[in-house]
Amino acid sequence: xxxxxxxxxxxxxxxxxxxxxxxxxxxxxxxxxxxxxxxxxxxxxxxxxxxxxxxxxxxxxxxxxxxxxxxxxxxxxxxxxxxxxxxxxxxxxxxxxxxxxxxxxxxxxxxxxxxxxxxxxxxxxxxxxxxxxxxxxxxxxxxxxxxxxxxxxxxxxxxxxxxxxxxxxxxxxxxxxxxxxxxxxxxxxxxxxxxxxxxxxxxxxxxxxxxx
Amino acid sequence: xxxxxxxxxxxxxxxxxxxxxxxxxxxxxxxxxxxxxxxxxxxxxxxxxxxxxxxxxxxxxxxxxxxxxxxxxxxxxxxxxxxxxxxxxxxxxxxxxxxxxxxxxxxxxxxxxxxxxxxxxxxxxxxxxxxxxxxxxxxxxxxxxxxxxxxxxxxxxxxxxxxxxxxxxxxxxxxxxxxxxxxxxxxxxxxxxxxxxxxxxxxxxxxxxxxx
Numbered sequence: 001x002x003x004x005x006x007x008x009x010x011x012x013x014x015x016x017x018x019x020x021x022x023x024x025x026x027x028x029x030x031x032x033x034x035x036x037x038x039x040x041x042x043x044x045x046x047x048x049x050x051x052x053x054x055x056x057x058x059x060x061x062x063x064x065x066x067x068x069x070x071x072x073x074x075x076x077x078x079x080x081x082x083x084x085x086x087x088x089x090x091x092x093x094x095x096x097x098x099x100x101x102x103x104x105x106x107x108x109x110x111x112x113x114x115x116x117x118x119x120x121x122x123x124x125x126x127x128x129x130x131x132x133x134x135x136x137x138x139x140x141x142x143x144x145x146x147x148x149x150x151x152x153x154x155x156x157x158x159x160x161x162x163x164x165x166x167x168x169x170x171x172x173x174x175x176x177x178x179x180x181x182x183x184x185x186x187x188x189x190x191x192x193x194x195x196x197x198x199x200x201x202x203x204x205x206x207x208x209x210x211x212x
Numbered sequence: 213x214x215x216x217x218x219x220x221x222x223x224x225x226x227x228x229x230x231x232x233x234x235x236x237x238x239x240x241x242x243x244x245x246x247x248x249x250x251x252x253x254x255x256x257x258x259x260x261x262x263x264x265x266x267x268x269x270x271x272x273x274x275x276x277x278x279x280x281x282x283x284x285x286x287x288x289x290x291x292x293x294x295x296x297x298x299x300x301x302x303x304x305x306x307x308x309x310x311x312x313x314x315x316x317x318x319x320x321x322x323x324x325x326x327x328x329x330x331x332x333x334x335x336x337x338x339x340x341x342x343x344x345x346x347x348x349x350x351x352x353x354x355x356x357x358x359x360x361x362x363x364x365x366x367x368x369x370x371x372x373x374x375x376x377x378x379x380x381x382x383x384x385x386x387x388x389x390x391x392x393x394x395x396x397x398x399x400x401x402x403x404x405x406x407x408x409x410x411x412x413x414x415x416x417x418x419x420x421x422x423x424x
Contacts, residue, residue, distance in 0.1 A: 014233035014392065017260075021226035021365065024259050027422040031259040040252075040263055047236055047243040048229075051252055051261030100393075121393060138397045152393025153233065157366065162399050174402035175415035180226065181312075181333060181364025183403025184396040185350045187373050190386035191395025203387035210239040 010072030222284030
């Protein structure tokens with residue numbers, strides 16, 4: 001079974017690597033990073049290069065599609081190869097999934113019209129503009145439509161474990177969770193704007209003004 | 213402040229990308245992936261290429277060192293550039309840290325002799341062989357020794373948030389946690405062998421026989 005993960009300039013690395021790390025442990029899954037061109041792309045602020053191993057044209061019918069987000073999505077929303085590939089592969093895929101602002105790409109491809117969906121907390125308005133109904137939830141499943149939509153960045157790990165269950169079975173999901181020792185102990189209860197005070201949000205704004 | 217993340221063939225991607233994703237959000241930190249040679253390395257089962265941007269020699273005095281793990285560590289434990297660089301950079305670094313079997317590298321460099329430390333649950337015996345005292349805990353801090361050691365794979369995210377607090381302040385840590393929306397909701401309580409049954413561990417063994 002082929003899992004295709006989209007990769008593009010200024011994507012958020014963890015959006016992709018979270019699901020990758022879960023799914024690559026399962027022997028029945030083959031993973032490939034796909035993009036507009038083969039070769040290196042630089043993530044987010046440029047500190048990390050990832051390799052695109054196949055073009056969108058070369059991976060026309062993956063079984064699973066994962067679209068990560070990141071500031072780099074903004075340039076892609078008006079259409080182009082990623083939006084086209086997301087729309088085209090949806091027809092035959094078992095599941096089309098997104099992490100973070102990857103859902104904006106799915107929305108731009110017309111897959112989320114009128115549907116409850118989620119994204120990074122900072123992009124809820126944009127998601128609504130693109131036709132979805134934004135909901136604050138970590139993972140949203142539309143199983144009849146073969147769509148799974150995760151919230152910001154780290155939520156892709158939670159999403160991928162559920163995807164492992166759907167693709168294989170519950171034992172597979174628990175086995176991969178054990179393998180990646182995903183027994184989180186966040187040092188703070190601070191994973192969403194609803195959980196932090198104004199001083200933290202001021203720092204969030206300060207950091208966002210400089211770094212993706 | 214310079215944060216250097218080691219990269220080598222068959223490393224576990226999430227070991228590195230978890231801390232990367234937290235720390236790259238903080239404008240006062242510059243991150244660099246370092247390795248034996250510049251250019252691409254392939255992680256784990258080969259599905260993902262990451263770029264090494266500088267050699268160990270080119271980054272002789274980083275402020276923070278992050279050593280990820282993965283099956284690729286095994287070949288490196290008898291000494292060589294990564295063990296030497298870990299030992300040499302320790303002298304001047306504010307913090308030397310590891311994720312997963314990255315702690316085996318720190319131990320091979322002599323940094324963990326007689327100290328409580330942790331690693332991936334599957335490598336506890338190896339850690340003891342290398343002179344440390346293995347303990348099942350998600351993050352172990354020896355602040356006087358400027359060492360922070362995380363358990364398997366995903367624990368690097370928890371470790372890096374604590375590191376953000378130590379390097380900057382609590383507000384910085386909470387801001388980055390908010391930015392990566394790290395409010396985990398694992399779909400199963402299965403992140404460690406102590407939490408799963410024999411059927412899951414049989415699947416773990418089956419997967420490990422094929423995939424890293």
